[in-house]
Amino acid sequence: MTPSSEVAREFPATLAGPYADGLDLPYWEGLRAGELRLQRCGECGLWIWGPRWMCGQCQVFDPEWVAVEAVGRVFSWSRTWHSFIPELAGELPFITVLVELPHAGGRRVLGLLTEDGDADIAIGDAVSGIIQQPADAPWPLLRWQRAGTPPETEQGEHR
Ligand SMILES: [Zn+2]
Numbered sequence: 001m002t003p004s005s006e007v008a009r010e011f012p013a014t015l016a017g018p019y020a021d022g023l024d025l026p027y028w029e030g031l032r033a034g035e036l037r038l039q040r041c042g043e044c045g046l047w048i049w050g051p052r053w054m055c056g057q058c059q060v061f062d063p064e065w066v067a068v069e070a071v072g073r074v075f076s077w078s079r080t081w082h083s084f085i086p087e088l089a090g091e092l093p094f095i096t097v098l099v100e101l102p103h104a105g106g107r108r109v110l111g112l113l114t115e116d117g118d119a120d121i122a123i124g125d126a127v128s129g130i131i132q133q134p135a136d137a138p139w140p141l142l143r144w145q146r147a148g149t150p151p152e153t154e155q156g157e158h159r
Contacts, residue, residue, distance in 0.1 A: 011141075013137030037068065039065055041058060041064075046063075048063050049109055073127065074122065077121050080093055111129070114145045125147075
């Protein structure tokens with residue numbers, strides 16, 4: 001397993017920045033402020049991702065944006081060997097992780113792992129988010145790195 005103390009791998013920007021309708025603008029502004037922000041319904045408490053104009057559970061409009069600690073567990077992952085977009089052609093292979101956030105009601109967010117693409121990743125690995133600012137992007141991006149070697153009690157569970 002690659003220790004997290006290594007220098008985090010940086011990727012070129014892809015699809016960075018808010019959509020024209022402004023729905024996800026608070027997410028991007030959060031990254032600029034050094035925070036991961038997700039929506040949470042002020043009425044029923046539901047955590048929402050991706051961004052929505054309205055809570056899907058109680059139909060209240062404009063869910064608020066709340067800063068969430070960017071730590072979680074790998075719920076699923078995928079190693080990509082094929083260049084689907086030119087920006088990442090020189091980065092193959094790379095690992096995409098679906099991270100479950102315990103501080104956001106178990107909501108799951110997608111992102112790139114900063115380790116080498118041949119890293120020994122496993123479901124259940126602890127990860128933490130890091131905010132990177134690619135030189136070619138107007139907005140920062142959230143990436144994920146493993147928090148380090150899991151405690152002894154967890155190693156056998158996932159391998
Ligand atoms: Zn609600």
